[in-house]
Amino acid sequence: MFAFVVKRLLSGVLVLAVISVSIFVLFWYGPRSPAQGLCDRRTNNRCTDEFLADLEQSLGYNNPMLSEFGKYVGGIFAGREIDLGNTTVECAAPCLGLSYSTFVPVFDELVARLPATVSLAVGASVIILLVGVTSGVMAARRRGTVADKALVSATLIMSSIPYVLFALLAALYLNIVNEVFPQAGYTPLTENPAAWLTGLLLPWLALGLYNSTQYTRFSRGAMIEALNEDYIRTAKAKGLDTRTVTIRHGLRAALVPIVTIFGIDFAFLLAGTIFTEIIFGVPGVGRWGLEAIRIEDLPVVQATVLFGAIVVVLANITVDVLYSVLDPRVRIS
């Protein structure tokens, strides 16, 4: 088990190295100067070639790419000082560079935005699993009935609405036109737990309910498969009650594929729920990353991409380890 995790972590590091080199290559050899965005902003869109050249020089874009990449990696592990021409800024490890818009270390900004994204992802996940798996199990128990067919049809209809439209309509009709829900927004949990809860309620519901539909269908399928297994017949023949047979024997078996899918989905939620954060005004990682792309804040783009990659790699390893915990027949090596 330990050797497996180490091996997977090493291959994960390799993936991250390839991704960060790819981003560097894109910046260096892209069609536009990497300093163009910064130059435009500094000069109110009257960027001159001389100023652009100055910026490229000071940002290190005239040095060989590999040596700059070395500096970047070194900064992650040891921190570094970044020269801004007139001043130098101390960027402590793990240093992901300075934002081109705020000149604050990117890592600090990431940490500041993480709680909002994590709050959103965890809350939505709870709804996804509770609603999705529960309704899936109920549908499987009643498969073939009108209730089952109605539920499956409803989830299909919901899934076929684009999420952006779904979230926008939710915000419009439940928040703006009719104030059914408290005004959506983000207050840190540590600051005011009640405000945290009420502000995130609608985004949680929108994100959670929309994504739970997929889990309804998926859990239903996994449960139907599990309930047809011979060991379910054995459990019934033992004289166990329906609830024990369904939950302890059926759902326990159906949980394995559900957990596998959920692990990856949770990683994507953490990596940034862009639409939800923008529509409901939650200052999280997704919204930050999108804004960085718009204003060509390259260090932030790079940080959000790396962060997403790390989360996905870690989620994959976690799922593999969980798999062996959930299914004793699987021995990872």
Added chain:
Amino acid sequence: MTQTATTGATSATAGDRLLEVENLTVKFPTADGLVNAVTDLSYGVARGKTLGIVGESGSGKSVSSMAVLGLHDPKRSRIEGSIRIDGQEVVGLSESRLRQIRGNSAAMIFQDALASLHPFYRVGAQLAEAYAAHHPRTSKRDCRRKAVEMLDLVGIPQPDRRVDDFPHQFSGGMRQRAMIAMGLINDPALLIADEPTTALDVTVQAQILDLLGDLQREFDSAIIIITHDLGVIAEMADDVLVMYAGRAVEYGPTRELLTHPEMPYTWGLLSSVPDITADSEARLIPIPGNPPSLLNLPSGCSFHPRCVHSDKVPGDLCRTEVPDLSPGGRGTGHLKRCHLADPEAIYASEVLPEIAPDLVDHPDTPDQPTGDRTAGEQPTGETGQERR
């Protein structure tokens, strides 16, 4: 195993039967139509006795015995007739009352123990769960102790250690032993074994059958053993019920039925049993054709399209009329469902010479015409020794 059945009457008479099945009919409504899985089936088993049910796949063997435990979803099946376990009517019983019977007074063990045990729970936990289901006041420790005790009883080595194994860590034979231990953990009066040895190799099969026999003597349980292996029947069963297309076609004491079969389908089953000790001229004769669709049973006798002897019945009787399950020429204990007027003569003159030519030459042993075809027809003492 010993044959205790007395020739001429089924070993159980109506009064002392633990399980009494009467006119059981099981139908499944499906999108394609009504599946007639079991039709008008009656049988009984007494305490300490074994009933063997034989037949091809889809003959209704498993369906009828699952009905005994009420394991068919009432929404997906139609069950008529009567099933009484120790006087208690099972058909139409509420789910909660059925739960008190399942695994308690009547237990079932299934074929393919690997699929029938939950892959994610330890063997001991699954046994303990079966015990706890009917002993709600027993502590977890005591349930576990009971599980270890039962594993020991069925011959699992180091049961206090193996109790914490998962099913996949057991060998095939050990898994089936664990299944048997689970079935017997609440000391059931009735044990239904659905093809308990099908997935096992031959030596392990013999061990499992021995174990079942030993435990039956110890617990005095009634056993129903469902199989398509006539060797198992010969070794284990006191009575045999031959099923075809959901109906009983022949029913009687094992020795009587295997030595004097009166129904062409039973002849077919006997003809298709290979015997390594028999004369090499003995032929394996498969039954022609396929089992009929249960959605659309043939008219008259369900077996007539495959029956090579139907031309010996006058008129269209086989095609038009279902024969009654009635006593043949050998006493009231041996029932058969066939229109043939003199089946014994046909068996002796047409069937036996084909399947066991070496026996026909010895007319001085007419009572054991198929003497060495199956183990059960051998003298009792010999059988027991051979199995050791």
